[in-house]
Amino acid sequence: MNNKLNTKDLITTGIFTTIYIVIFFTCGMLGYIPILLVLLPLICPIVTGIPFMLFLTKVKKFGMVTIMGLIIGLVMFLTGHTFVPVITGLIFGLAADLIFKAGNYQSFRNSVIGYGVFSLFILGAMVPMWVMRDSYFVHMSSSMGTEYVNTVMALTPEWMFFVLIIIAFVAGIIGAFLGKSVLEKHFKRAGIA
Amino acid sequence: MNSEILQSSNTISNFKIDPRTKIIVLVILNLMVFGEAPLYATISMVSIPFFLLLFNKRKKVALIYISAYTLALLGEIFLVPATHGILNLLIVMITNLLVRMMPGIIMGYYLIVTTTVSEFLASMEKTRIPKMISIPISVVFRFLPTLIEEIRAILDAMHMRGIGLNLKTVKSPLTVLEYILVPLLINAVKTGDELSAASLTRGLGNPIKRTHICEVGFHIQDIILLTISVAALIIFLLFK
Numbered sequence: 308m309n310n311k312l313n314t315k316d317l318i319t320t321g322i323f324t325t326i327y328i329v330i331f332f333t334c335g336m337l338g339y340i341p342i343l344l345v346l347l348p349l350i351c352p353i354v355t356g357i358p359f360m361l362f363l364t365k366v367k368k369f370g371m372v373t374i375m376g377l378i379i380g381l382v383m384f385l386t387g388h389t390f391v392p393v394i395t396g397l398i399f400g401l402a403a404d405l406i407f408k409a410g411n412y413q414s415f416r417n418s419v420i421g422y423g424v425f426s427l428f429i430l431g432a433m434v435p436m437w438v439m440r441d442s443y444f445v446h447m448s449s450s451m452g453t454e455y456v457n458t459v460m461a462l463t464p465e466w467m468f469f470v471l472i473i474i475a476f477v478a479g480i481i482g483a484f485l486g487k488s489v490l491e492k493h494f495k496r497a498g499i500a
Numbered sequence: 501m502n503s504e505i506l507q508s509s510n511t512i513s514n515f516k517i518d519p520r521t522k523i524i525v526l527v528i529l530n531l532m533v534f535g536e537a538p539l540y541a542t543i544s545m546v547s548i549p550f551f552l553l554l555f556n557k558r559k560k561v562a563l564i565y566i567s568a569y570t571l572a573l574l575g576e577i578f579l580v581p582a583t584h585g586i587l588n589l590l591i592v593m594i595t596n597l598l599v600r601m602m603p604g605i606i607m608g609y610y611l612i613v614t615t616t617v618s619e620f621l622a623s624m625e626k627t628r629i630p631k632m633i634s635i636p637i638s639v640v641f642r643f644l645p646t647l648i649e650e651i652r653a654i655l656d657a658m659h660m661r662g663i664g665l666n667l668k669t670v671k672s673p674l675t676v677l678e679y680i681l682v683p684l685l686i687n688a689v690k691t692g693d694e695l696s697a698a699s700l701t702r703g704l705g706n707p708i709k710r711t712h713i714c715e716v717g718f719h720i721q722d723i724i725l726l727t728i729s730v731a732a733l734i735i736f737l738l739f740k
Contacts, residue, residue, distance in 0.1 A: 312632060314705040315696040321639025322692040325647055326685070328640070357681050361689070374636055382640075385530055386604060454588055485674075493682045 312368055320371045323362040324378050330355050331379070332386075345462050348433070348475035352426035356482020357489050359425070363418050364490070369408050372421075376400020376428055388432050395431030399424055419483040426479030430471060437468050515555045519623040521722040522611045528729045530604045537736040545732045548725065549607040556614060565606045572598035617642050622712040635704070639695070646691065647684075654683050 334351045338344040366372065380396025403425035410417025435443045436459075444456050525548060532545045546569060553562035576595040583591055617638050624634035663679050703710065718726075 314631075314635065314699060317632065317635040318639050318696040318699065319692055321636035322643055322688055322695070324636060325640045325643045326688055329644070329647055329651070330681075354677065357677075358685060361685055370632070374632060377633070378636055378640060381637075385527065385608075386601070454584070455592060489678060489682065493678075494685070497686055 312370055316366075316368060316371055317374075319362075319365050320374050321378075323358060323365070324375045326358045327355055327362075327375070328379060328382055330358065342458075342462065344459060345467070345471070348426070348429050348471050349478045351429055352422075352475060352478040353482040353485060356422065356479070356484075356486035358486075359422055360418070360483060360486030360490050361494055363407070363412070363422075364494075366407065367412050369404060372404040372407060372425065373397065373400040376403070376425065380428070380431065383432060389435050391434050392428065392431035395428045395434075399426075399428040415487070419480055419487075422483040422486075423476045423479035426475050426482070427472065429475055430468075433468075433471065436463055437465065515721070516719075517552070517614075517725065518716050518718055518722050519611075519615050519620050520627065520716075521718070521725055522607075522615065525725055525729050526604065526607045526611060528733050529607050532732060532736055533600055533603050535736060537732070538739050541732045541735045544728060546603045548728065549603060549610050552610050553606070556610070558613075561606070561609070565602065568598055569602055572602070612641055612645060615641070616714070618712065619714050619716060621710075622714055623716040625710065625712075626716060643691070643695075647688070650684060650687055651680070654680055 331351055334354055335347065337350065338347050343350070362375075376396035376399060377393070378396075380393035383392040383396075384390055403421040406417050406421035406424060410421075412418075444460060525545075529545050529548065532542050537545075547566070550562050550566045553559075553565070572595045575591065576599055579591050580588065580595065620638050620641065621634060624638075658679055663676060699705075
């Protein structure tokens with residue numbers, strides 16, 4: 308067995324990345340309601356857990372999850388986020404990949420923790436809200452109107468960021484368990500997992 | 501849209517643009533519409549996909565796009581400061597979606613329907629982007645329309661069995677999610693197997709350098725487009 312990614316792996320990665328992106332952005336639309344913007348790190352990882360766990364059954368080599376994170380980051384950059392998701396996608400994708408590799412892409416415990424880590428990349432879209440707070444909200448009010456911005460500002464005090472990290476990680480773990488149960492219920496029986 | 505995805509480049513007019521130009525224009529266009537660019541610079545960028553679609557005989561999409569964009573822009577300028585409360589949120593939601601997202605989506609639509617996978621891969625190989633990045637990205641571009649088509653078909657089928665957006669589904673969102681995601685994923689895995697079989701037959705898995713039958717390269721139209729985009733970007737950066 309050679310460890311280099313072949314064309315079949317790359318195509319599998321592309322297909323699951325597409326599914327992830329479509330589901331992710333459908334959930335992301337909920338962010339137009341101010342309260343749900345803060346809850347996005349909770350909702351998205353849970354829903355995307357199902358395709359991701361199926362994707363993991365196809366991953367046997369190092370690098371596929373990293374590429375997935377990178378491409379998701381690039382797509383987020385193209386659809387109007389800052390460049391930060393590209394970096395976080397790469398970093399957390401790589402970290403998740405290392406965790407999966409430590410479990411030889413077999414261990415269930417590693418895949419749960421790895422998906423939790425991978426889910427943290429979503430914070431890349433939210434980091435500017437704290438780091439470049441003033442300019443970010445000025446930019447936001449020009450596009451979303453001042454009422455939306457005032458609501459969001461009230462919802463995001465500084466400590467919220469650390470809460471969100473924990474929320475995203477926990478949501479990733481819940482999503483992984485959900486994905487696992489769907490996997491057992493449907494995909495194993497259909498013979499594609 | 502379905503028939504358009506399967507078309508190869510030879511049915512489209514000879515007004516060809518290099519995939520790299522399209523991507524650069526897409527990136528700059530997105531930077532401009534989301535940033536705080538002067539209005540005239542944004543409008544000159546926003547009209548690029550309109551003209552491109554017009555030259556590629558997609559008049560209907562082009563006209564719908566430009567009229568919807570104009571309406572949304574006027575709405576954002578005049579209606580948003582004048583309204584309050586829920587109505588304001590609603591108008592902000594709609595105009596923001598149209599003004600910020602639509603130019604990028606239309607440019608992306610143009611990119612997808614006029615670029616064949618082989619053209620894209622050829623241009624990526626010319627720029628020496630590693631296969632590990634270019635192949636998954638080309639799959640994403642190629643597979644996205646198919647996936648949306650598939651989701652629509654699944655929603656139709658589920659609607660026939662009474663599973664859709666109604667009161668019952670609000671009570672059990674997870675079940676609905678399962679009913680939609682499971683067939684989608686099973687389909688996607690099958691499509692993936694077929695796609696990799698097809699591309700392996702075409703020699704995508706070969707380690708040696710591939711030759712290409714389609715010609716990619718920068719021509720006069722690419723240079724014009726790039727000049728406009730870069731000029732708009734410079735104006736955007738200077739007057740920020």
